[in-house]
Structure formats: structure tokens, C-alpha cells
Amino acid sequence: MNIDVVLKSFNEIFCDVLDDEDIVLTKTTNANDIEDWDSLSHIQLVLAIEKQFDIRFTALEIEEYSNVGEMCEGVLNKKS
Amino acid sequence: MIMHEGDVFEGNYVADNMTYESFIKAFNDRNPLHTSLEFAKSKGFDKIVLHGNILNGFLSNFIGEILPIKDVMIISQSIDFHNPFHLNDEIYLKAKLVNLSNAVKTAEFKFVFRNQHSFKLAKGTIIIKLIE
Numbered sequence: 001m002n003i004d005v006v007l008k009s010f011n012e013i014f015c016d017v018l019d020d021e022d023i024v025l026t027k028t029t030n031a032n033d034i035e036d037w038d039s040l041s042h043i044q045l046v047l048a049i050e051k052q053f054d055i056r057f058t059a060l061e062i063e064e065y066s067n068v069g070e071m072c073e074g075v076l077n078k079k080s
Numbered sequence: 081m082i083m084h085e086g087d088v089f090e091g092n093y094v095a096d097n098m099t100y101e102s103f104i105k106a107f108n109d110r111n112p113l114h115t116s117l118e119f120a121k122s123k124g125f126d127k128i129v130l131h132g133n134i135l136n137g138f139l140s141n142f143i144g145e146i147l148p149i150k151d152v153m154i155i156s157q158s159i160d161f162h163n164p165f166h167l168n169d170e171i172y173l174k175a176k177l178v179n180l181s182n183a184v185k186t187a188e189f190k191f192v193f194r195n196q197h198s199f200k201l202a203k204g205t206i207i208i209k210l211i212e
Contacts, residue, residue, distance in 0.1 A: 043209065047186065056181070059184075
């Protein structure tokens with residue numbers, strides 16, 4: 001698994017959770033770039049990502065991720 | 081943390097006349113399926129069918145009163161209805177904590193409602209946010 005695979009999976013999760021098939025994530029995408037990425041959907045996204053990759057984040061990790069790419073790296077680190 | 085993944089919580093309710101009347105008074109749903117025995121029988125039911133969303137009221141009781149913590153709020157809830165229930169049915173709720181997320185401080189429960197005959201009335205999922 002590499003970051004592009006994780007990013008593609010993230011994209012599917014974001015489209016599903018935010019109910020928007022037009023979302024195209026890049027590594028630099030953050031909550032300011034997606035209108036529906038609010039505090040509630042953020043929770044739903046994190047839960048969906050944890051479930052998809054069978055991992056657990058810590059609260060500190062989630063707080064420190066500043067964009068999608070960093071979160072993808074976080075997934076890769078946990079799966080390696 | 082008081083709760084742990086795998087914990088099971090239970091609630092026992094009765095869909096009594098007060099609950100039924102209060103629901104109708106509060107939400108003004110007088111669909112004949114819920115208020116006319118003749119209509120209910122014409123649709124194949126032996127008795128008046130109570131509003132499925134009464135079960136959501138019981139879920140509110142579960143979250144607000146049965147859980148051992150009070151600093152919570154519901155952020156997501158889904159329910160599938162499997163069988164009707166009727167006036168004075170005894171209703172048993174079983175809810176299992178299936179995911180406790182430290183990352184976003186949430187608890188996810190899978191729940192099922194059964195009646196006094198152990199028929200499944202409804203099942204679903206609730207996610208609550210643990211308020212800090």
C-alpha cells in the first residue's frame with residue numbers, strides 16, 4: 001500500500017460520508033476546501049477511516065493532522 | 081472511562097396508553113393505521129399499529145437515563161423497523177457498545193428492540209459524542 005492507494009480510498013470515503021460524488025481530494029486538501037467538512041462530518045470521516053483501515057487514531061494525532069496527505073501518512077504508518 | 085467496548089446495556093419499556101396518547105398529542109400523527117382498528121384490520125393487522133418512532137423515544141431514554149454517563153449527545157442515529165408493535169406491548173431494548181473512539185470521543189452502539197414474544201421490532205445504530 002502506498003499513499004496514492006490510501007488517498008484513493010479516502011476519496012471514496014469522503015464522497016460517501018459527505019454525499020458528494022464530485023469531491024476530488026489531493027494531499028493538501030483540508031477542511032477549508034470542502035464546504036460540508038464540518039465538525040460533525042469530521043467525526044464521521046474519522047470513524048469511517050478507522051473502520052476502513054482497521055486502525056485507531058489518538059485524539060492528539062487527529063488534532064495534529066493539517067491536511068488529507070498527513071492523515072494518509074498516518075494511516076500508512078499505522079499499517080506498516 | 082466507565083464504558084468499554086463490548087458492554088451491553090438493557091432497557092425495559094411498555095408502549096402504554098400514556099406514551100401512545102402523548103406521542104399523538106405531541107406530534108399530531110393521527111394516521112388511521114395508528115388510530116383506527118377498522119383501518120388497521122383492513123391492512124392485515126389484528127390491532128392498531130403504534131408509531132414506530134415511539135421507539136426513538138425509548139432510545140432517548142436509553143441514552144439520557146440508562147447510560148452511566150450524562151455528558152453525552154447523540155450525533156447520529158439510524159433505525160430499521162422489522163415488525164409492528166401494539167398498545168401495551170412489553171418492549172426490551174438491548175444495546176451493545178461496538179466502537180469507542182478515542183480520536184473523536186464517540187461511542188457507537190448497535191441496538192435491537194424485541195417484544196414480549198421475542199420478535200424483533202427494530203434494530204439500528206446510535207453514535208454519541210462524549211462531551212468534554
